[in-house]
Amino acid sequence: MPNINDILIMLPEFFLVTAACILLLADAFMKPAERVYLHWLSIGVLVVTGYLVLRYQPEGAVTAFNGMFIRDGLGAVLKLFAILSTILVFIYGRPYMVDRKLFVGEFYTLMLFAVIGVMLLVSAGNLVMIYLGLELLTLSSYALVALNRDSSLSSEAAIKYFVLGALSSGMLLYGMSMVYGATGALGLAQLHEAIPHSAMPHLLVFGLVFMVIGVAFKLGVAPFHMWIPDVYEGSPTAVTTFIGSASKLAAFGMAFRLLATGMGDFAQHWQIMLAALAVASLAIGNIVAIVQSNLKRLLAYSTISHMGYLLLGLVNAGPEGYSAAMFYAVSYALMSTAAFGVILALSRAGFECDNIDDFKGLNQRAPWMAFLMMLALFSLAGVPPMFGFYAKLLVLQAAIHAGMLWLAIVGAVFAIIGLYYYLRVVKVMYFDKPEAGTEVRLQSDFTLRLVLSLNALVLLGLGLYWGPLLNWCKQAFVG
Amino acid sequence: MFNHLLSLLIWLPIVGAVPVLLAGSGRPNAARWIALLMAILTFAISLFLIPQYNPDVAGMQLVESHLWIDALNVHYSLGVDGISVALILLTTFVGILVIVGAWEVIQDKPHQYMAAMLVLEGLMIGVFCATDALLFYAFFEAMLIPMFILIGIWGGPRRVYATLKFFIYTFFGSIFMLIGLIYLYLKAGSWDLHTLSTLPLSLTEQSWLFFAFLIAFAVKVPMVPVHTWLPDAHVEAPTGGSVVLAAVMLKIGGYGFLRFSLPIVPDASHQFAWVVILLSLIAVVYIGYVALVQEDMKKLVAYSSVAHMGFVTLGVFIAFMLVRDQGNTDAARLGLQGAMVQMISHGFVSGAMFSCIGVMYDRLHTRLIKDYGGVINVMPWFGFFYVLFAMANCGLPGTSGFVGEFMVILSSFSANPWIAFVAAFTLIIGAAYTLYLVKRVLWGEVTNPHVAEMKDINGREWFVLGAFAAAVLVLGVWPAPLTHLMDSSVNQLVQVLANHKV
Numbered sequence: 001m002p003n004i005n006d007i008l009i010m011l012p013e014f015f016l017v018t019a020a021c022i023l024l025l026a027d028a029f030m031k032p033a034e035r036v037y038l039h040w041l042s043i044g045v046l047v048v049t050g051y052l053v054l055r056y057q058p059e060g061a062v063t064a065f066n067g068m069f070i071r072d073g074l075g076a077v078l079k080l081f082a083i084l085s086t087i088l089v090f091i092y093g094r095p096y097m098v099d100r101k102l103f104v105g106e107f108y109t110l111m112l113f114a115v116i117g118v119m120l121l122v123s124a125g126n127l128v129m130i131y132l133g134l135e136l137l138t139l140s141s142y143a144l145v146a147l148n149r150d151s152s153l154s155s156e157a158a159i160k161y162f163v164l165g166a167l168s169s170g171m172l173l174y175g176m177s178m179v180y181g182a183t184g185a186l187g188l189a190q191l192h193e194a195i196p197h198s199a200m201p202h203l204l205v206f207g208l209v210f211m212v213i214g215v216a217f218k219l220g221v222a223p224f225h226m227w228i229p230d231v232y233e234g235s236p237t238a239v240t241t242f243i244g245s246a247s248k249l250a251a252f253g254m255a256f257r258l259l260a261t262g263m264g265d266f267a268q269h270w271q272i273m274l275a276a277l278a279v280a281s282l283a284i285g286n287i288v289a290i291v292q293s294n295l296k297r298l299l300a301y302s303t304i305s306h307m308g309y310l311l312l313g314l315v316n317a318g319p320e321g322y323s324a325a326m327f328y329a330v331s332y333a334l335m336s337t338a339a340f341g342v343i344l345a346l347s348r349a350g351f352e353c354d355n356i357d358d359f360k361g362l363n364q365r366a367p368w369m370a371f372l373m374m375l376a377l378f379s380l381a382g383v384p385p386m387f388g389f390y391a392k393l394l395v396l397q398a399a400i401h402a403g404m405l406w407l408a409i410v411g412a413v414f415a416i417i418g419l420y421y422y423l424r425v426v427k428v429m430y431f432d433k434p435e436a437g438t439e440v441r442l443q444s445d446f447t448l449r450l451v452l453s454l455n456a457l458v459l460l461g462l463g464l465y466w467g468p469l470l471n472w473c474k475q476a477f478v479g
Numbered sequence: 480m481f482n483h484l485l486s487l488l489i490w491l492p493i494v495g496a497v498p499v500l501l502a503g504s505g506r507p508n509a510a511r512w513i514a515l516l517m518a519i520l521t522f523a524i525s526l527f528l529i530p531q532y533n534p535d536v537a538g539m540q541l542v543e544s545h546l547w548i549d550a551l552n553v554h555y556s557l558g559v560d561g562i563s564v565a566l567i568l569l570t571t572f573v574g575i576l577v578i579v580g581a582w583e584v585i586q587d588k589p590h591q592y593m594a595a596m597l598v599l600e601g602l603m604i605g606v607f608c609a610t611d612a613l614l615f616y617a618f619f620e621a622m623l624i625p626m627f628i629l630i631g632i633w634g635g636p637r638r639v640y641a642t643l644k645f646f647i648y649t650f651f652g653s654i655f656m657l658i659g660l661i662y663l664y665l666k667a668g669s670w671d672l673h674t675l676s677t678l679p680l681s682l683t684e685q686s687w688l689f690f691a692f693l694i695a696f697a698v699k700v701p702m703v704p705v706h707t708w709l710p711d712a713h714v715e716a717p718t719g720g721s722v723v724l725a726a727v728m729l730k731i732g733g734y735g736f737l738r739f740s741l742p743i744v745p746d747a748s749h750q751f752a753w754v755v756i757l758l759s760l761i762a763v764v765y766i767g768y769v770a771l772v773q774e775d776m777k778k779l780v781a782y783s784s785v786a787h788m789g790f791v792t793l794g795v796f797i798a799f800m801l802v803r804d805q806g807n808t809d810a811a812r813l814g815l816q817g818a819m820v821q822m823i824s825h826g827f828v829s830g831a832m833f834s835c836i837g838v839m840y841d842r843l844h845t846r847l848i849k850d851y852g853g854v855i856n857v858m859p860w861f862g863f864f865y866v867l868f869a870m871a872n873c874g875l876p877g878t879s880g881f882v883g884e885f886m887v888i889l890s891s892f893s894a895n896p897w898i899a900f901v902a903a904f905t906l907i908i909g910a911a912y913t914l915y916l917v918k919r920v921l922w923g924e925v926t927n928p929h930v931a932e933m934k935d936i937n938g939r940e941w942f943v944l945g946a947f948a949a950a951v952l953v954l955g956v957w958p959a960p961l962t963h964l965m966d967s968s969v970n971q972l973v974q975v976l977a978n979h980k981v
Contacts, residue, residue: 363588363632367591378624383621383623383624384617384621385621389617389620393613396657396658397661397664397665400658400661400662400665405658405662408658408661409655412654412657413654416647416650416654419646419650420647423643423646424643426627426631427639427642430628430631430632431631431632431638431639431642466548467547467548467550470548470551471549474550
């Protein structure tokens, strides 16, 4: 029987579920003109959830519902940043959704349910819970991608996402069933204990391979990255921002729970798999990005390469590497919200502003937006003093410390190649003349401009002083 | 104030760029005046370094150290020795001149230009002050961003190609240094340069680290064969960009060798000194010949920069041969001194040469030598300065160009007369390409009717060229203050060279 303690531990999740259901109902009775209240209510709900996550944060890790749910530092960091990026998506996305007549209640409720999925996933203490959180997140995401149902691009992206997502979930489940068969344990803690005594280590490795594939699909690392470019390009940009930020945090959380919490003693097996995936992602992400002409697709390939860097931290398979990878996931979430935020701020009804050529001469027309985009791009490229550099520094350090100097060198070489396509966008914004006959009209939403400016300036600010965030990430893995 | 003198020097221009940007394109004159004020203030504050720095004491002075990131033991630690002080003064001096030089020349978005220049100045000062490896790296890389923008927006027709090449080349070089630094950090648990210099390392480790550092700094200096970005960047950069690039940025490569390669990997540096010496000699002789055939004035001066910087690397690494193989510390000191003087002198001379070319370019909008001829007839004052700088460029005694080259040649003679013999070729080749340039541009009849319409330099240009000329002459006639400033630091470096780490 669940007792009151269990419920208190899961209070943020319970609150969000309740609030999301109430908002779903409220939306049914709202007139379209009143929908703006839904917008602010959703943000308010997320703020309160974030507060609850922080407020009753226990020392160390506590579990609820017989180990199904773990509440610890790792979960707190990931949840907070996932909530933060969702709030940013709401703020940046509102004018965009209004312009496209997509400013509907479903957007908000689906988004909130996806956030619940993220929160359950990163706190999962059981294989079943991982699957549950994952499905909640991805099912909401499929619908969000297809929100603009009259657009064939959007529908194609949603179908692709759905089919490949279902396939990967199947792989994950298959792997889980093998592991269950070999150990008889579903709880991650029990699994961790059972692995050294398992009578069927080969079956375990077999299951592990499928679980790694499932994780790789969710992270979007090569060669399981096929869905990323199409989904990024086809989704409404606001949804892309969500998939590029909160979803990545969730995927990292899932990778950590499955591989480190559950199969930590099997590290020597998955380390090498992750290393191979990292190299493939770095290569494909960075090289293919060079030839893109659509900025959203370019950022999609950039995500693939960034997830490769994140794996560099995970292959360390120690607290140092996990904290580096988490730092990387957080930094990537902030960078991608900033970059997509600029795209959202520049798009308007009937104009997506997602071609690189649309940014030609932006410095002459909207110098502040060009500056913010430049901050985001240099951060993504990993040029100091931007935040992104220090994230790269930490994962490279983690890889070297794990004795994988070669992997760090591969990462370094691809950072040079990656630099080129970020510089190309800066070049278009700063060095090219604006095309005659085109115009730039900024979204006039004041909140958007203010928050976007803060978002991009934080990339610089955290680049100058990133110690506290790193300490926070490190604390999550102590003990 | 003196406790935070270095921080003030770094952050004043960077923060000062904000009001310049805020002045906006609507008030270009306000932007210019604020920028000038900031540059003059920075220069004035940097002058306080002279009384505050005690040249008789070796080691870092005016030290500031705060824990920056405790998890990684990174410190925000600054400090200067004689070499840094000289380079900082050079930076702040050039900082004023490039702002004055760009005054009415830059009409397109002058506020952004001035702001980028100020940020660049602050970051370069940061490089010369940082005594923490990660802090150094951050400044070292951050510097690329304003320069990238400067060349890309205000550059010539092939500016995009040039600036991308510049950025990627330099980034390529330094990322391997980053891997090396991380390796060192994991081994020593600290990023402090002094701690790293006392860290024992096997020869294999040192060799790998040596090449990681070499690629980073060789690109920056630049050395043959990774010099090819420089002519492109110089040719396409606006005048101010070229001046900063030649006068200060290239020095950061030479400075990096002194701060990283020499103290941290002395044994590998000794073992591979021949590689650097060979490349330096190739730069001096071969690149000299390449300069001879250039048809673009800026390209010619750019190649001559590569040749002159060859003397810097030659002076630094010849010291290894002298100390380790012959125990001749006096000659080693002379070589290092020469390399330092050459860095400062080349800062003034190349900056002046690029400013001169800028003056001509503003009038005729061409940099091709064949479009000129007989300029002295219409611009006598300009001709005076141009000839003076040309003389300094080919190392005429009495100008600063002579002092450094002479010292390096002298010290390499002690190491191996043949090295001195090859290096001394520069006296002939340097004179050849410089005088040939002067002959074609200044002397002769005015053949191009546009040249006949050129006006002599105005007061602003007079100020810029006059300041450079004064520096070149003072340093050439009376280098003692400069050598005295760096004396104890150079002595300390010579001791470091002798320390075996394995």
